[in-house]
Amino acid sequence: MRGFQPRLVPDHRAPFAWRECLLLMANARQKPRLFYSRSTCWRQYHNVIATCIPFFAAFLIWETPMTPDDTAHEPRASHQQEHPPAPSPHETTMLQLLREMREQRLALQAEHQLAASERQVERRWKMAFQGVFFVAPLIIGLLYFLFFLSSSGFRWGPFGEVVGVVRIHGQIAAFSPASADKVIPALEKAFANTNVKAVILSIDSPGGAPVEAERINHAIASLKKKYGKPVVAVINNLGASAAYLIALHTDKIVAGKYSLVGSIGAILAPWELHRAMARLEVSQRVYASGKMKSFLNPFTPVSPEMDAKAQQLVDQMGQTFINELQAARGAALKPGIDYGSGEVWGGLEAKEIGLIDGIGTVDDVAQQGWGLKTYDFGPHQEGFGPLSAHTDASLLRLLEHVLAQQRFQLR
Known part of the structure; x- marks a missing residue:
């Protein structure tokens, strides 16, 4: 899925906002620039997902083929079919895109946690070095001073x-x-x-x-x-x-x-x-x-x-x-x-x-x-x-x- 680019609907039945959403998602799937921080990239992905969810629902409803006979004979109380229809190419594309975005989000979360743990370890080592070079001589000097007073x-x-x-x-x-x-x-x-x-x-x-x-x-x-x-x-x-x-x-x-x-x-x-x-x-x-x-x-x-x-x-x-x-x-x-x-x-x-x-x-x-x-x-x-x-x-x-x-x- 690395080189995947989403395609627009050939007959242009999808609204204009949906096509813009797909383009925004395609841009969001690209690797973040080096000068962006992890928090900024994570915020951009959240904005993209929050913006695209309504259009995903509209697209599913728009692209589902329904005939008058099926509508007339379908019972209202039942929403399940014995044999679910095969997904359309547009649905398959969208699912693949969502799956890849989810993997990228999990990867960013893992990187963020790894960076946080590294910073925490770095702070601990820094405190340890400060204790060795500053606190330990002070304690040793105080103990020697007390020993001198006692002797x-x-x-x-x-x-x-x-x-x-x-x-x-x-x-x-x-x-x-x-x-x-x-x-x-x-x-x-x-x-x-x-x-x-x-x-x-x-x-x-x-x-x-x-x-x-x-x-x-x-x-x-x-x-x-x-x-x-x-x-x-x-x-x-x-x-x-x-x-x-x-x-x-x-x-x-x-x-x-x-x-x-x-x-x-x-x-x-x-x-x-x-x-x-x-x-x-x-x-x-x-x-x-x-x-x-x-x-x-x-x-x-x-x-x-x-x-x-x-x-x-x-x-x-x-x-x-x-x-x-x-x-x-x-x-x-x-x-x-x-x-x-x-x-x-x-x-x-x-x-x-x-x-x-x-x-x-x-x-x-x-x-x-x-x-x-x-x-x-x-x-x-x-x-x-x-x-x-x-x-x-x-x-x-x-x-x-x-x-x-x-x-x-x-x-």
Whole structure:
């Protein structure tokens, strides 16, 4: 039917409008021009069909041959014949034309649906690319920012009544997470927060610098006087030396059954490198205004006077520790125990000799004492992530270990 052209009625019995309709349909059957849109072509086909339907009906009535005898003998109530007449050539042409137009209409509908689905897929891919190149980096940046805030110690809340927990973990030194510069701000946040009903010191430390512990003790006393909140020290794995000294300045000391408590006293452990230098034939010449000025110099031999002075300082610092122990827990201490021997005791034995008040953990103290959940106020390790924080802490511990040998430490 591609090259089909409709013919007009030879005897010109059809009206003039019918011939015009056939010509319009013949033109409509041609392939749409390239610059026409699908919607325009579809509208033209609909107009053609709507215009031609009345003329199709008139043509069928006009071309149907009827004789007077057939009209007279045909019953009015019956419109069906046992053997329908064969269609005329004009009817066949019209049916073929309508069939082809219907096929073209269905083809246009299919093309329109295909184009719509392609546009929909294109929009989805466009949105996907926009999400990958714009939304995904924004989400990743936001998550990294939140992770950075979390790793740097920033916390949301608390949003209800809680028991604040301040951690003293690791060696107590100037550059460690348990330093006074880190612990005191955490204590201030915990005491100043109105939702915090009590403060727990979570201690897990072998001790460290006595001056750092002294600063923390003064801060605890000042904050207790200002806000009137109770403070409880809970020793986890280890609470020794300067860490136990901090626990003495709280209202109550609690430790676990398997905790280690004690190591009361002082220690001074300088290096002696002059012998190793002598093997290398290297020495250091020291000029001092007094004989004790180079007291802790590791590159010069230790004189008897320097040795006696070092022991005197250690005994004095240890006795000061014992005096603070007796002032804080004198009534609970058991007679006949040498608390200044540097010994450590387990949790149960430490309770028997009066070094602690009870056995329990942080969660036990919070639930039994106030029936509230805990909220961690830190201090937290700084850095962009766990790896960098661990590396920084390792380097600081190494530097701290070297420097700590040259000053007094309660251990």
